Amino acid sequence: MPVIKIAIVGFGKIARDQHYPALFDSPAYQLAAVASPDGAGPEGVDRYDTLDAMLDAVPDIDAVTLCVPPSVRYVLAAKALARGKHVMLEKPPGTTLNEVAALQRQAEKGGKTLFAAWHSRFAPAVEPARTWLDKRKVRSVDIQWKEDVRVWHPGQDWIWEPGGMGVFDPGINGLSIATAILGQPFFLRKGVLEVPANRQTPIAADLYFESTDGYPVSAVFDSRQTGPQLWDIHVTTDEGRLTLSKGGSQMFVDGELQHEAEEREYPGLYQRFAELVESVGSEVDATPLQHVADAFLLSERRSVDPFYWNDLEPSE
Amino acid sequence: MPVIKIAIVGFGKIARDQHYPALFDSPAYQLAAVASPDGAGPEGVDRYDTLDAMLDAVPDIDAVTLCVPPSVRYVLAAKALARGKHVMLEKPPGTTLNEVAALQRQAEKGGKTLFAAWHSRFAPAVEPARTWLDKRKVRSVDIQWKEDVRVWHPGQDWIWEPGGMGVFDPGINGLSIATAILGQPFFLRKGVLEVPANRQTPIAADLYFESTDGYPVSAVFDSRQTGPQLWDIHVTTDEGRLTLSKGGSQMFVDGELQHEAEEREYPGLYQRFAELVESVGSEVDATPLQHVADAFLLSERRSVDPFYWNDLEPSE
Numbered sequence: 001m002p003v004i005k006i007a008i009v010g011f012g013k014i015a016r017d018q019h020y021p022a023l024f025d026s027p028a029y030q031l032a033a034v035a036s037p038d039g040a041g042p043e044g045v046d047r048y049d050t051l052d053a054m055l056d057a058v059p060d061i062d063a064v065t066l067c068v069p070p071s072v073r074y075v076l077a078a079k080a081l082a083r084g085k086h087v088m089l090e091k092p093p094g095t096t097l098n099e100v101a102a103l104q105r106q107a108e109k110g111g112k113t114l115f116a117a118w119h120s121r122f123a124p125a126v127e128p129a130r131t132w133l134d135k136r137k138v139r140s141v142d143i144q145w146k147e148d149v150r151v152w153h154p155g156q157d158w159i160w161e162p163g164g165m166g167v168f169d170p171g172i173n174g175l176s177i178a179t180a181i182l183g184q185p186f187f188l189r190k191g192v193l194e195v196p197a198n199r200q201t202p203i204a205a206d207l208y209f210e211s212t213d214g215y216p217v218s219a220v221f222d223s224r225q226t227g228p229q230l231w232d233i234h235v236t237t238d239e240g241r242l243t244l245s246k247g248g249s250q251m252f253v254d255g256e257l258q259h260e261a262e263e264r265e266y267p268g269l270y271q272r273f274a275e276l277v278e279s280v281g282s283e284v285d286a287t288p289l290q291h292v293a294d295a296f297l298l299s300e301r302r303s304v305d306p307f308y309w310n311d312l313e314p315s316e
Numbered sequence: 317m318p319v320i321k322i323a324i325v326g327f328g329k330i331a332r333d334q335h336y337p338a339l340f341d342s343p344a345y346q347l348a349a350v351a352s353p354d355g356a357g358p359e360g361v362d363r364y365d366t367l368d369a370m371l372d373a374v375p376d377i378d379a380v381t382l383c384v385p386p387s388v389r390y391v392l393a394a395k396a397l398a399r400g401k402h403v404m405l406e407k408p409p410g411t412t413l414n415e416v417a418a419l420q421r422q423a424e425k426g427g428k429t430l431f432a433a434w435h436s437r438f439a440p441a442v443e444p445a446r447t448w449l450d451k452r453k454v455r456s457v458d459i460q461w462k463e464d465v466r467v468w469h470p471g472q473d474w475i476w477e478p479g480g481m482g483v484f485d486p487g488i489n490g491l492s493i494a495t496a497i498l499g500q501p502f503f504l505r506k507g508v509l510e511v512p513a514n515r516q517t518p519i520a521a522d523l524y525f526e527s528t529d530g531y532p533v534s535a536v537f538d539s540r541q542t543g544p545q546l547w548d549i550h551v552t553t554d555e556g557r558l559t560l561s562k563g564g565s566q567m568f569v570d571g572e573l574q575h576e577a578e579e580r581e582y583p584g585l586y587q588r589f590a591e592l593v594e595s596v597g598s599e600v601d602a603t604p605l606q607h608v609a610d611a612f613l614l615s616e617r618r619s620v621d622p623f624y625w626n627d628l629e630p631s632e
Contacts (some may be wrong), residue, residue: 074503078528096610097413098603099503102528162616164505187390187415190478200616212418287414293609294412300478300516307393 001278003030006085007061008048009076010068011036011050014090018119019067030275033058034189051076055083057080062086063113071163074099077114081106082188086113086277088269092172092289095163098157104284113276116284118176123248129235130181132253136237141217144232146225149203157311159201165202168292170231171221176288177248178217178233186211188291191299196307203307207295215260319346320402323377324368325392327352330406334347334435337384338582344590349374362480367392371399378402379429379593387479390415393430397422399449402429402593404585408488408605410481411479420600429592432600434492437520438584439564446497447549449567454498455532460548461490462541465519471625475517482517484608487537487549492604493564494533494549502527507615512623519623523611 006029008015020042023029034041035054041047048054055061063086066073074094077087081103093116094100100116107114121128147170149159158164165172177183186209193202203224209217221281231247243252251259322345324331336358339345350357351370357363364370371377379402382389390410393403397419410416416432423430431559436442463486465475474480479486495501502525509518525533547563559568567575574622594601 096504098501098610099605101603101606102501102503141611146328163614165613185414185418187418188412265464287417290413290609293613294414296612297481297609298411298479 001028001274004028004274004277005030005032005061005090006063007031007033007035007054007058009035009054009064009066010082011041011047014068015067016042019065020268022270025267026270026274029270032061035064037121040219051079055080055085063088063273065273066090069158069249070095074103074309077103078106081110081112083112084110084112084239086273087113088115088117088273091116091118091176091294092165093284093286094289097286097289097293098164100284100286100289104282109285111280113273113280114282114284115273115276116286117269117273118173118178118180118285118288119265119269120173120248121180123177124264125244125251125259126180126248127178129242129244129248129251129261132242132251133181133235134183136239137216138211139236139238140215141178141182141186141236142234143174143178143217143219144230144234145171146220146222146230148225148229149223150309151229160196160199160307161301162200162264164194165200165223165292166199167203167205167223168201168295170223171205171219172288172292173220173247174219174231174233175291177244178219178264179285179287179291181233181235181244182211184212185287186217188298191295193295193299193301194304195301196305197303198306198308203304204299205299207299249282258298317344317590320344320590320593321346321348321376321378323347323349323351323370323374323380325351325370325380325382325396327354327357327363328383328508334582335381337417337568339381341583341588342586344500345586348377351380352546366520367395371396371401374486379404379589382406385474386411390419393419394422397426397428397430400426400428402431402589403432404431404589407432407434407471407492408481408608409602410605413602413605413609416600416602416605420539420598423591423598423600427596428558429589429596430598430600431589431592432602433585433589433602434489434496434604435581435585436489437494437496438581438588439493440580441560441567441575442493442564444575445558445560445567445627447566448574449551449553450499452555454527455493455533455552455554456531457498457502457552458550459490459494459533460546460550461487462536462538462546464541464545465539466625467545472516476512476515476623478516480517481516481608482511482538483519483521486539487521487535488604488608489563490535490537490547490549491607493560494535495601495603495607497549497560498527498533499549500528501603502533503608504614508614509611509617510620511617511618512621514624515621518617519620521611521615523615561588610629
């Protein structure tokens with residue numbers, strides 16, 4: 001397999017913490033350049049202010065990975081595809097469903113790879129869980145995704161602004177795992193979104209889905225969780241109860257640990273992207289984002305206590 | 317072409333006003349039965365309480381058309397497809413995007429026709445407008461969909477309940493036309509939804525989209541319109557300004573009437589459905605519903621005056 005000349009677009013926190021180390025360690029890739037306007041970039045790698053400037057200067061780049069905020073992702077992805085590059089998108093793949101659909105059509109038409117990456121699907125116990133469930137009959141599913149937004153997104157007001165998705169920013173990771181391990185689709189039947197009186201997006205969600213066969217799937221998301229953080233999926237089957245814990249890194253059956261491994265989500269993502277580029281295939285599963293859009297479309301909204309980043313600033 | 321034995325499921329107002337007359341007049345169909353629990357049905361046609369009872373009693377039905385509320389549409393459509401019937405869905409094709417996607421996969425797998433009908437696309441001036449625009453370069457689009465909910469949905473509280481979509485119940489018709497006549501997709505960039513303080517769904521929406529080429533598409537929806545009702549789409553091009561008026565029944569260019577014809581939306585729908593059944597093809601375009609979901613996902617919500625059906629019942 002020839003080495004893929006790849007460029008990172010947007011060299012912010014997620015690029016530094018996850019994408020750059022994964023690419024640095026992989027023999028499948030050569031990091032050819034970085035496009036990032038803020039002057040930062042990894043040592044020894046050419047940096048350009050814009051995607052266009054980078055592609056003009058380094059025309060033999062094969063692929064780009066987009067680590068920019070969702071709001072600018074469509075324009076950059078469409079441009080990269082138009083210039084003949086394979087594209088990997090961080091989650092969520094866009095701010096709207098229609099732009100994801102348009103990128104998918106564009107990639108297909110141009111014969112390029114588009115990979116909408118859901119990093120949580122590459123957590124180590126996800127594939128073992130899928131395999132285990134494949135042989136059993138599911139009775140019910142319970143998704144619990146509860147974390148403290150003050151710890152994980154301190155001061156990041158964008159999460160409460162229109163399009164920021166609030167509690168669905170972490171919750172979509174749980175949905176991306178659930179949709180990957182269950183053998184059949186499920187649909188939202190009803191939901192409640194709790195929205196702080198001074199914010200636009202929900203801080204908590206209580207969702208009730210049904211699968212095509214009619215088994216219940218419930219999901220409880222909460223961004224106000226203090227103490228132990230919960231990223232768990234429980235699946236009751238005809239042969240025991242599976243628990244995927246810690247965001248897919250541990251798998252239990254009837255309380256006994258079956259599988260645990262070192263976290264390697266981003267190396268897994270890039271391995272998958274390399275396979276897709278090699279076969280000129282695409283993988284664009286919008287289902288998790290559709291679930292979020294369905295939740296906004298169908299749920300009852302309840303106004304709850306205003307949210308402030310700390311108790312001392314109720315006058316912000 | 318053999319006559320299609322069709323059944324109507326859900327014999328409410330839209331079935332009586334539109335579906336039954338269209339089927340009665342068409343030589344392509346024979347109305348074989350009706351499934352409707354409320355005891356009503358057209359004279360001389362066998363009526364059953366449930367879809368299952370009907371399909372048991374009249375097994376040679378070829379196709380069903382679903383005129384039931386969106387909330388029960390998925391279960392009935394999945395059952396009809398599973399029993400080998402072609403299915404036509406009234407708009408919107410479901411309450412969630414994921415159930416529409418699942419029906420599409422099921423129809424494909426089973427080799428049956430699924431038709432997600434957008435009746436406004438069959439308004440008489442829509443196809444002439446599409447043809448006219450196909451030869452011109454669009455500069456901007458302005459959708460104005462303003463009607464009085466008290467006239468068109470008097471007392472129908474479901475429209476204000478979660479999933480009822482509020483102003484998008486009529487607005488989705490405008491979106492279904494715009495997506496049909498414009499040659500390229502457009503995506504929501506920002507929006508404002510005005511939600512009555514005592515209701516769940518918006519009574520007005522102000523949306524700003526961009527097309528893939530970057531031309532602006534604005535949409536203003538309002539359910540509080542008294543006086544003249546507006547269902548207009550204006551498209552400014554390099555060769556004049558097209559206006560589709562009265563919900564797609566009149567086409568003007570630079571103010572001059574070019575096309576006007578008798579309203580025949582439902583006969584047009586059933587003609588299209590017959591063609592699809594004949595070729596065992598499907599037509600499921602979820603784009604208008606995706607736009608609505610995108611609007612709920614991405615827009616700012618503003619609380620506005622409470623809504624009451626009449627000024628005398630502010631204590632309801």
